[in-house]
Amino acid sequence: MKRLFIVFVCLTMWMVAASAQSYDALCERAATAIGQDSLLLAEEYIKQALKLDPANERNAMLFSNLGTIQRRQRRYDEALQSYSFALNAQPNAVPILLSRATLYMELGKDDLARVDYSQALDVEPTNIEALLMRAYIYMQQRNYPFARADYQRLLKLDAKHYNARLGLATLCQREKKPEEALNVLNEMLEESPSDALLLTARAGVEQDLNRTDAALVDLDEAIRLDATRVEAYLMRGQLYLTQKKKVQAKQDFEQAMKLGVPYSELRDLLKQCN
Numbered sequence: 077m078k079r080l081f082i083v084f085v086c087l088t089m090w091m092v093a094a095s096a097q098s099y100d101a102l103c104e105r106a107a108t109a110i111g112q113d114s115l116l117l118a119e120e121y122i123k124q125a126l127k128l129d130p131a132n133e134r135n136a137m138l139f140s141n142l143g144t145i146q147r148r149q150r151r152y153d154e155a156l157q158s159y160s161f162a163l164n165a166q167p168n169a170v171p172i173l174l175s176r177a178t179l180y181m182e183l184g185k186d187d188l189a190r191v192d193y194s195q196a197l198d199v200e201p202t203n204i205e206a207l208l209m210r211a212y213i214y215m216q217q218r219n220y221p222f223a224r225a226d227y228q229r230l231l232k233l234d235a236k237h238y239n240a241r242l243g244l245a246t247l248c249q250r251e252k253k254p255e256e257a258l259n260v261l262n263e264m265l266e267e268s269p270s271d272a273l274l275l276t277a278r279a280g281v282e283q284d285l286n287r288t289d290a291a292l293v294d295l296d297e298a299i300r301l302d303a304t305r306v307e308a309y310l311m312r313g314q315l316y317l318t319q320k321k322k323v324q325a326k327q328d329f330e331q332a333m334k335l336g337v338p339y340s341e342l343r344d345l346l347k348q349c350n
Contacts, residue, residue, distance in 0.1 A: 099129045110141065119145050136165035140172045147179050155179055170196045174205055186213045202233055208240060215247050223247055238264075245277060254284045272302035279311060288315055306335045313345065322349045 102125035110118045122142045126135055143158035159176040166172065173196040180189035193210040196203055211226035224247060230240040241264055248257035261278040268274060275298040282291035295312040298305055313328030326349035329342050339346075 099125050099132060102128065110145070133165075136162045136169060136172065138162075139165070140169075140175060143179070144175060147175075147182070152179065152183055156183075168195070168199045170200050170203060170206075173199075174203075177206075177209065181209070181213075186216065189213060204230060204233065204237070207233075208237075208243070211240075211243055211247075215243070215250065218250075220247060220251050236267075242274070242277065245281075249281055249284065254281050257281045258285070270301055272298040272305050272308070275301070276305060276308045276311070279308070283311065283315065288318065291315060304335060306332050306337060309335070310337070317345070317348055325349050 102121045105121045107118075119142060122138050122145075125132075126138055126142075129135070139158045139162035143155045143162065146152075146155035146158060156176070156179060159172060159179060162172045163169065163176065173192045177189040177192035177196070180186070180192065190210055190213045193206040193213070196206040197210070200206070207226050207230045211223045211230065214220070214223035214226060224244070227240050227244045227247060230237060231244070234240070241260055245257045245260040245264075248254070248260065258278065258281050261274055261281065265271065265274050265278065275294045279291040279294040279298070282288075282294065292312065292315055295308050295315070298308045299312070302308075309328040309332040313325045313332070316322070316325035316328065326346065329346055329349065333339060333342060
């Protein structure tokens with residue numbers, strides 16, 4: 077009887093070890109498949125691992141990886157469910173909160189994304205991605221004081237953060253503070269004078285200040301540096317219209333269409349060029 081008991085214990089331990097090895101092997105295979113962009117295969121390995129050991133503490137990360145695979149395949153409802161399962165297991169896991177927030181942003185659910193970014197910041201107050209994205213959401217929702225607070229908080233962490241500075245300049249422009257926006261962009265352009273995006277952004281502020289000539293100079297340079305910058309053509313075309321330069325305006329609008337802007341969005345502007 078004693079010998080039978082020992083055999084049973086050994087068999088049980090062997091089964092547990094074999095199960096753990098199988099779980100680990102499936103996780104490794106899933107990671108390899110993800111690295112090779114074999115998403116369907118990775119998904120199958122993850123589901124097998126979850127089924128094999130549904131109580132494993134690492135399942136939160138597996139569910140998160142599964143959610144990312146599903147999001148990349150635009151299976152948004154399934155992805156949201158997977159991220160939520162992951163957070164049920166680890167409610168304060170910052171990487172998973174950020175992943176679900178990204179999905180919410182893609183779905184246009186900015187309020188829910190903001191909640192996840194805020195929870196991530198409760199756990200990691202210096203998380204740059206969460207600060208940057210929450211500031212953007214606040215700005216889109218016209219909650220400008222909160223957006224400014226997040227941008228300033230971010231710039232205290234990294235005074236040269238490109239997107240935070242550009243976001244702050246955009247915020248200043250929306251707050252009808254063009255001079256402050258101009259100061260931010262001028263400082264950035266002193267450091268990066270060949271940045272077509274910054275030149276285009278500054279042209280927009282100059283347009284608000286009725287500095288048409290300065291705006292055109294910046295737009296000319298932006299287009300010279302990056303001939304695919306659609307917004308520069310659109311802005312320059314509209315400035316040409318204000319100067320009654322219809323031929324040049326039409327050329328810019330036609331170039332914008334070649335770069336992907338639908339004719340329906342430019343119909344009225346093109347009529348003004350006749």
